[in-house]
Amino acid sequence: MSGMEETGLQLRSLIKASGELEISLVDVPTPEPRSDELVVRIEATPTNPSDLGLLTGAADLSTIRASGTKDRPIITAKVPEAAMPAMAGRLDQSVPIGFEGAGVVIKTGSSDAAKALMGRTVATFGGAMYAQYRCLKIGDCLPLPDGTTPAEGASCFVNPLTALGMIETMRAEGHTALVHTAAASNLGQMLSKICLKDDISLVNIVRSTEQAAILRKMGAKHVIDSTTATFTNELTAALVESGATIAFDAIGGRKVASQILSAMEAAINKSGKYPYSRYGSTVHKQVYVYGTLDPQPTEITRSFGTAWGLGGWLLMPFLVKIGQAGEQRLRQRVVDELKTTFASHYTKVVSLAEALDPTNMESYFKRATGEKFLINPNKGK
């Protein structure tokens, strides 16, 4: 490690008790790796919705102001007073960002296992990846096959494991097919590829003809546009055909979860497999909300009997539930299919400073389908 790598830039987000958000770049010293640690030069880290949520907290994005210099930009914004209680746990703490990333091992600890990874490209997770250098435990790094770039390995964890986690949850809870909303997202395309490969029936719900086209082009069978007048009928028909009784919903707000539960019940009754009961069918119908594209309240019209559930779903508790062996099995599949099933696509690669350009921020906060930014903290170096 040469002198210039003894410190590196790290992106930090601070919400002050005064209600001001401040995002900036700070110099942090790169720790000396212990025997089982590696120093990784981070070259690719994605902008997942969960990262963006931590980046700006509850700040009102329409109040964003840029100051500082080109190399050391500072972004400020106001957090509405009503949202401050929800920020209590992070007030006046300078929080690093970036759950996952990938880069090259430039220094290792003294153990043989660590030394063996010198120069290798690794995917890694555990936070603070919006940084030029990270000192990490071997166990938190996933060596990538030769010929894999950091950009290709940047999103090895969140989206792939979430998509695989949905399939695992579906099976563990006794369902045989599933529904996904916001289905043309990066994650949704990944889930679609898994289902096509594994021959699992997936009902994709999208919100535009453009999104529908993306999935149809991939070969997806059931693609339903919720903005059309025929939505309910098409959804019910797809549910009869697929037999899906579990859904993963990225939207969360308003009526979509309720519409899915109602359509599932209608499909179960149409299937002719179950006797009529005025309490509703006895087939359990489940919707898991895993995202918040619509922060409005969820509105449930209880017209689908009593065998139903709605709940939150998050990757980390799921991984805890399946244990280390289960997680290892899923990770191995991700590495094996990184350039096919689990390939991510990015529309723009930016440096840490460029990530704080208000125009870029506006783009990546739009969360438009098909648009995704990748940060290379060492871009141009």
Next chain:
Amino acid sequence: MSGMEETGLQLRSLIKASGELEISLVDVPTPEPRSDELVVRIEATPTNPSDLGLLTGAADLSTIRASGTKDRPIITAKVPEAAMPAMAGRLDQSVPIGFEGAGVVIKTGSSDAAKALMGRTVATFGGAMYAQYRCLKIGDCLPLPDGTTPAEGASCFVNPLTALGMIETMRAEGHTALVHTAAASNLGQMLSKICLKDDISLVNIVRSTEQAAILRKMGAKHVIDSTTATFTNELTAALVESGATIAFDAIGGRKVASQILSAMEAAINKSGKYPYSRYGSTVHKQVYVYGTLDPQPTEITRSFGTAWGLGGWLLMPFLVKIGQAGEQRLRQRVVDELKTTFASHYTKVVSLAEALDPTNMESYFKRATGEKFLINPNKGK
């Protein structure tokens, strides 16, 4: 069985394809009991919400009209067109009513087990109890201890097993205390008595000072009135003290489930037992909706992390889940404590014809706390 018992009156509810509800009394022949069957003269059968739901279906109660004679009254009402699809499964069928009841065995089949029950007072379930005579399998009858009246045994199943089912569900899903809404109901008072006896922390949510007084008089510790300005704070404090992370909600509509989940999360964070996480606490919070006192949509403001669930809960699937041995254990407890923990209170006893008096119908459909009608199909005979 003398000649006059060869047929008996039975209450029937019919929704015609034309959208008219018709409730009437019909003569039905009393079947000859098979070897393992009993003929029971029904002397007490309650008006549970689920019975009332089946009685009038989706009819608009403001359109009720009475006709027929004093002994053979007929009630008609209109089902709104928008509600007709939900009635599809029962159209043009003359449906008997009354899930549970109690009475005296007046004739038996030829088996020794049947003969042994001649003259005994039994509780029974399985539908069509709004009738003067029922021919029933021995297994569907629960012989009551000597000195127990049919009125005392009329509600042996639905409310007692539902209350016990809530406690069993709480334990099976790893919770140690529970929340109940509409807590001053007949069922709620029963649950309160069980919890006091078994030393289980119960947080009772009521909607008036009168309801609160009923529970406080019984010795209930946590009684919170949701109509007061201090509701959220009091609920949170009771949740901190009790540690309740599961709720059973009879209301269903609007915000109560969401308020309970939010207060649970606030209580978990206040307890100081868990580290802060921006994804919310990792403690699973559950609300089961088992009633529909408010038919409006359920409105969930997702501000309590991702470890939460909302779902339907119904007695029958629960009993299937715990199996015959489990159900038998619960039933035995009900019989053992029928005059104490599981005592029901009725404000008025009516005949089948009187049950169809519009003034009486208005009273029992109000579902006012503390008011409950008992039907004696053999009243005055």
